[in-house]
């Protein structure tokens with residue numbers, strides 16, 4: 488979202504085209520899968536607290552629903568674009584397919600900056616968003632969820648609006664709801680934990696003991712936080728995290744060679760995952776430039792902030808010690824960097840596999856909501872571990888057998904599954 492010349496959708500299409508070629512997909516299937524099936528663009532008028540009216544732009548993109556209802560988050564971001572939403576919706580299709588859950592891909596967004604909006608104004612945007620697409624989404628067609636700068640409260644406002652419009656209780660309409668209001672235990676941890684479940688398996692395959700490893704993480708939001716926490720619980724050491732400073736409009740990295748204390752840092756982090764740099768200094772952290780997280784002397788890099796961070800220009804700065812990159816964020820690695828990562832023999836766990844824990848747990852939430860019966864946290868997390876581990880193994884085994892780059896292997900599995908579903912339905 489940061490760089491205007493960068494097109495996330497072109498990147499998603501380039502990745503797709505390369506795999507379509509490898510799979511020798513027929514032309515109609517390629518045409519169908521390289522574009523979203525449906526897109527909604529709309530305006531959301533909101534009366535602001537000062538009495539003025541502002542019009543926000545909202546989107547919902549449904550990339551493909553051959554394997555089940557579309558699934559995907561809604562982002563609130565000032566630099567949100569339809570291009571990003573399209574790319575993310577496509578990645579959601581592949582993500583649901585790679586973990587083999589019966590859902591398709593969708594994504595939504597609103598161009599807005601929650602930093603400058605009151606709770607009431609955010610509620611109005613949420614309700615306005617639902618009013619614009621209430622007939623085109625729902626538990627059987629398209630199920631939204633939180634993403635960057637949206638949370639459980641936003642989901643509950645959206646659910647309430649949807650239920651008001653449709654006259655009934657439909658907790659399966661949206662996921663990421665508060666626990667006790669249709670949310671699933673374990674959803675908050677799910678994406679970050681899922682990242683570490685796949686990392687644990689990768690290290691096992693590589694014969695590396697997790698407790699002997701050191702990692703650097705970009706981000707300190709939902710994904711990064713829980714990934715760092717579980718990784719440290721399993722015995723690893725995180726020495727650097729990075730976050731966005733709203734006041735300076737710049738990113739910073741926070742380094743502590745003895746290992747970062749996740750809970751202490753959480754105490755000096757704003758609700759958007761931005762760490763207070765002055766307080767961090769007083770806790771003994773070195774405050775370094777935004778890109779410093781990437782050049783650390785570590786075994787593992789976990790980009791868990793946003794897309795297009797490891798690029799053809801900066802990939803060469805990655806330390807020679809790095810053995811594994813596990814992509815917590817969506818699209819953090821540009822195609823120009825992939826070839827270098829591959830040549831250097833760095834093991835990559837691609838985004839739509841590594842961060843699929845969130846959507847997998849969302850799927851569990853949807854199942855529980857539709858049954859109106861809720862599982863214990865341990866049950867949720869153990870089902871999550873099983874799903875992530877088996878998805879990882881399938882991709883790893885294919886990559887090993889056919890000497891493929893992990894990203895290609897993951898794409899081959901997921902695109903193959905979606906293409907087959909389109910064929911089985913008689914669409915192509």
Ligand code: NAD
Nearest residue numbers: 678706707708709710729730731738760792816817842845
């Ligand atoms: P979040 O808003 O909770 O946190 C984002 C973090 O990134 C914050 O700490 C922020 O300060 C930091 N950040 C922003 N810009 C930065 C920059 N330029 N440099 C360094 N740090 C920066 O978001 P999240 O939910 O943790 O999502 C992070 C990524 O993971 C996104 O790409 C998102 O699409 C993806 N993802 C999230 C989930 C989920 O369940 N939350 C699931 C799958 C994928």
